[in-house]
Amino acid sequence: MTAADSTVRRTVLPGGLRVVTEFLPAVRSVALGIWVGVGSRDEDETHAGATHYLEHLLFKGTRKRTALDISATMDAVGGELNAFTAKEYTCYYARVLDADLPLAIDVLSDMVTDSLIEPKDVDAERNVVLEEIAMNEDDPGDTVHEAFTTRLFGDTPLGRPILGTVGSINAITRDQIFEHYQARYTPPHIVVAAAGNLDHDMVVEGIRAAFAGATEDHLLAYGDTPPAPPRLRSGAGSLWDGYGPAAGSGVNLISRPIEQANLVLGCEGLSRTDDRRFALGVLNAALGGGMSSRLFQEVREKRGLAYSVYSFASQHADTGLWGVYVGCLPSKADEVLKIASAEVAKVVESGLTDAELDRGKGQVRGGIVLSLEDPSSRMTRLGKSELVYPGLEPVDEVLAAIDAVTHEDINAIAAEVLTRPKVLAVVGPYDDADAFGSVLS
Numbered sequence: 001m002t003a004a005d006s007t008v009r010r011t012v013l014p015g016g017l018r019v020v021t022e023f024l025p026a027v028r029s030v031a032l033g034i035w036v037g038v039g040s041r042d043e044d045e046t047h048a049g050a051t052h053y054l055e056h057l058l059f060k061g062t063r064k065r066t067a068l069d070i071s072a073t074m075d076a077v078g079g080e081l082n083a084f085t086a087k088e089y090t091c092y093y094a095r096v097l098d099a100d101l102p103l104a105i106d107v108l109s110d111m112v113t114d115s116l117i118e119p120k121d122v123d124a125e126r127n128v129v130l131e132e133i134a135m136n137e138d139d140p141g142d143t144v145h146e147a148f149t150t151r152l153f154g155d156t157p158l159g160r161p162i163l164g165t166v167g168s169i170n171a172i173t174r175d176q177i178f179e180h181y182q183a184r185y186t187p188p189h190i191v192v193a194a195a196g197n198l199d200h201d202m203v204v205e206g207i208r209a210a211f212a213g214a215t216e217d218h219l220l221a222y223g224d225t226p227p228a229p230p231r232l233r234s235g236a237g238s239l240w241d242g243y244g245p246a247a248g249s250g251v252n253l254i255s256r257p258i259e260q261a262n263l264v265l266g267c268e269g270l271s272r273t274d275d276r277r278f279a280l281g282v283l284n285a286a287l288g289g290g291m292s293s294r295l296f297q298e299v300r301e302k303r304g305l306a307y308s309v310y311s312f313a314s315q316h317a318d319t320g321l322w323g324v325y326v327g328c329l330p331s332k333a334d335e336v337l338k339i340a341s342a343e344v345a346k347v348v349e350s351g352l353t354d355a356e357l358d359r360g361k362g363q364v365r366g367g368i369v370l371s372l373e374d375p376s377s378r379m380t381r382l383g384k385s386e387l388v389y390p391g392l393e394p395v396d397e398v399l400a401a402i403d404a405v406t407h408e409d410i411n412a413i414a415a416e417v418l419t420r421p422k423v424l425a426v427v428g429p430y431d432d433a434d435a436f437g438s439v440l441s
Contacts, residue, residue, distance in 0.1 A: 003173055006144055007022050007023040007024070008020065008021070008022045008382070008392060009021055009022075009023075009200040009220050010386070011200070013187070013204070013207070013208055013211070014190070015186075015187035015211075015318045016186075016187045016188035016190070017188070017190050017191075017207070017211055018191045018192070018386055019191075019192045019193075019194075019200075019203060019204050019207050019403075020191065020192070020193050020194075020382045020383070020385075020386050020392075021193070021194045021195065021198055021200045021203050021382070022160065022194075022195040022196075022378050022379075022382060023196075023197070023198060023199075023200070024195055024196050024197060024375055024378065025197060027097055027196050027197050027375055028096050028097060028197055029070045029096065029097055029098060029099075029196050029197065029200050029375055030095070030096060030097075030104070030194055030195070030197060030375060031093065031094075031095045031194065031195050031196055031374075031375040031376040031378070032093065032094050032095070032096070032101065032108060032192070032194045032195070032337070032379065032380035033063040033092065033093040033094075033192070033193045033195070033379050033380065034091070034092045034108050034109070034112050034184055034190065034192050034272055035089055035090070035091050035093050035120050035191040035192075035384070035386075036089060036090045036091070036092075036184065036188065036189055036190055036191060037088070037089055037110070037189040037190070037191075037381040037387050037388075038051055038089065038180075038184040038185075039051055039085060039086050039087045039088040039089050039090060039162070040052065040085065040086075040087050040089055040157065040161070040162040040164075041087045041088055041156075041157040041158045041160075041279055041316075042088075042157065042162060042184070043157055043160075044157075044173075045168075045311035046356075047176055047177075047179075047180050048160055048164045048165065048168035048172075049129070049161075049162075049163055049164015049168045049169050049172060049371065050172060050176060050177050050180040051085050051090060051162075051180065051184075051238070052085040052129070052162055052163050052164065052197070053125070053126075053129055053164065053172065053177055054083070054090075054117075054180060054181055055083050055085045055090055055092075055116050055175055056125045056128060056129060057115060057121060057122065057125055057177065057199065058092065058111045058112065058115045059071075059083070059111065060115070060116070060117070060118070060121040060125065061115070061116055061118070061121070061186045062111060062114040062115055062116060063111045063114055063116065063117065064110055064114065065107070067121075069146075070107060070111065073103065073107055074094065074096075074103075074104075074107060077096060077097065077100045077103060078096075078097070078426070079094055079095060079096040079097075079100060079103075079104060079120075080094060080095040080096075080108070080245065081093075081094045081108075082094075087162065087284070087316060088159060088316060088317060088388060089384075089388060090350055091380075091383065092111060092112060092122070093108075093373065093376070094107070095376055098196060098197040099208075099266045101194070101196075101198060101202075101203070101204055102202075103104060105203070105206040105207060105210055106206070106210060109206075109207065109210030109211060110210070110358055112185060113185075113191070113210065113213065114183070114213075114335065115183060117174065117177060121436045122173075122174040126169060126170070129163065129164070129169050129361055130166060130169055130170075132163060133163050133164070133165070133166060133169065134160075135336060136163065140256065140258055140260070140262040140427040140428075141262055141325075141327070143254060143262070143427050144254070144262040144263065144264050144325070144425050144426070144427040145425070146161055146423035147252045147254055147275065147426075147427065148264040148266060148321075148323060148423055148425035149321065150252065151248055151249075151250060151251075151252035151322060151406065151423045151425060152248055152266070152267070152268065153248070154245055154248050158316065158319070160194065163361075173206065173393075175259075180213060183413070187211065189385045190211075191383055191386045192207050193379045193380075193382040193383035194250045194379060194382075195375045195376075195378035195379040195382060196375040196378075196379075204244030207357050211330060216254070220253070226247065229403075230266065230299065246422060247267070247268040247319070247420075247421070248420060248421075249267075249421035249422060249423055249424075249438065249439060249440065250423065250424075251424045251425075251426065251433040251436045251440065252424070252425045252426070252432075252433075253425075253426045253430060253432075253433035253436070254425075254426070254429075255429070255430055256426045256427055256428060256429065257429050258316075258427070258429060259329075259330075259424065260324075260327050260328065260330070260425070260428065261327070261328055261329065261330045261333040261339060261427070261428035261429075261430075262325075262326075262327050262427040262428060263324075263325065263326045263328070263333060263336065263424070263425070263426055263428075264323050264324065264325050264423075264424070264425045265323060265324050265337060265340060265422060265423075265424050265425075265439065266321060266322050266323020266324060266422065267316065267322060267323070267417065267418070267420040267421060267423065268319060268320065268321060268322075268417075268420055268425060269313050269314070269319070269320030269321045269322035269417060269424050270313075270315060270320045270322075270417065271315055271316065271317060271318050271319055271320055272315035272316065272317065272320070272388065272389065273317075273389065274315075274320075275401075276409070276412075276413050276416075277315060277320075278364075278398075278401045278402050278404075278405055278409075279315075279405045279409040279410055279412070279413040280313055280322065280365045280413050280417060281313065281360075281386070281402070282357065282361050282364055282402065282405045282410065283347065283352070283410050283413055283414060284311050284312065284322065284360075285359070285360040285363040286352050286356040286357065286359060286360035287311050287343065287344070287347055288309065288311025288312075288324055289310065289311065289360070289363055290359075290363055292359060293310075293311075294343045294346075294347075294356075295309050295310065295340060295343055296309055296310070297326060298339055298343060299326065299336055299339055299340070303339070304336075305321045305329075305335060305336050305339070306326050306327055306332075306336060307327060308325070308326070308327045308358050309324075309325070309326045309327075309336075309340075310324070310325055311323065311324045311325075312324075317388065322417055322418070324340050324344070326340065330428050330429050330430070333426070333428070333436075335411045337424075337436070337439045338439070340385040342355065343440060344418050347410075347414050347418060348410045348414045348415060348418050348419055351358070351407055351410050351414065352410050357405070357407060357410065359407060361402050361403060364402050365399055365402055367401075368395065368398060368399065368402075369399075372395065403440055413419060421440075422439075422440050424436055424440055
């Protein structure tokens with residue numbers, strides 16, 4: 001641990017549950033998160049959508065608290081309470097005044113360890129989840145990104161929607177959800193992260209007491225040596241058998257009578273532990289990460305063809321994705337896609353200029369440092385680093401890795417990633433997917 005991270009402490013409790021904290025003396029609040037190493041890619045077809053459905057249900061009540069008690073308890077101290085489900089993890093989080101941290105630990109731990117998941121709540125919340133699916137489907141921006149991921153990774157857990165589908169949510173039963181809960185919400189799969197004005201030992205003792213029953217049950221089942229989380233059993237950065245990615249290509253058209261065409265053109269990217277991710281981040285920033293980027297300048301500033309245009313990169317345990325998003329008039333889609341493809345080809349052929357390389361590095365560096373200015377972002381960094389990365393990378397080392405990116409690194413990663421087979425997802429008033437085929441040729 002470097003001096004910059006000397007305020008970070010880590011404790012592993014019996015049974016495998018990990019507690020990581022960061023002391024921030026300049027604030028009067030604490031952000032607390034309980035991270036569970038299960039996401040939508042950990043589901044088989046019979047449990048599709050179960051992880052996100054379960055996230056909803058853990059707010060519905062425990063043996064100690066009703067749903068109203070949970071929300072009223074946090075509201076009474078001005079606290080924030082929420083959760084989210086991702087492809088590879090779920091997080092339940094709260095932000096409270098430092099004096100109210102014991103209360104937040106009690107409420108969040110109670111939800112995670114002792115949720116009742118009553119049949120009546122499963123039935124009531126089914127409609128809420130279906131409404132959330134409908135809301136996302138009404139947003140063409142969300143829909144086109146989902147269509148891109150589905151086409152890229154196919155009918156695999158990674159390619160399926162986090163929310164599940166209308167069919168899978170209507171079909172799933174209370175017993176299937178509860179089975180998912182019991183199998184996945186065990187101490188080795190859980191990380192508790194907290195950042196703010198706190199005392200590490202107090203957090204550890206609070207979590208130890210709150211999780212005592214769950215830890216004892218786990219040790220009775222598995223003995224003193226807890227099993228590693230499933231995603232790590234096949235070796236660092238790899239998935240267990242049958243859950244690997246299946247990168248695809250081609251056009252995925254969703255025809256809708258809307259006023260704007262929504263387009264995502266992209267391909268498979270890098271995993272979160274690939275050392276080349278820093279070069280890809282710098283390249284992505286220069287190509288489509290800001291107002292000075294090539295795509296923004298060529299598509300919006302010079303030609304006025306779109307309001308929103310950007311490129312993006314995201315990573316998973318063993319793979320990732322990279323792409324370009326554009327929202328434009330349907331009549332301009334062909335022109336926009338040709339420009340985007342041409343700019344990608346130019347980067348592959350000629351790389352970046354010195355100025356673009358410097359701007360790209362500066363944008364990535366600034367984004368990292370500015371994102372760590374509040375306890376919630378610090379807590380997220382701790383939780384994700386412990387749960388899905390080999391360890392907590394000191395900020396100075398990350399910034400040094402970004403500064404070390406060279407033109408040779410950019411050229412190599414452009415040739416490796418940007419030339420991969422492409423997927424084009426389209427949501428708009430079109431009938432013929434074949435009309436877009438020339439973009440991918």
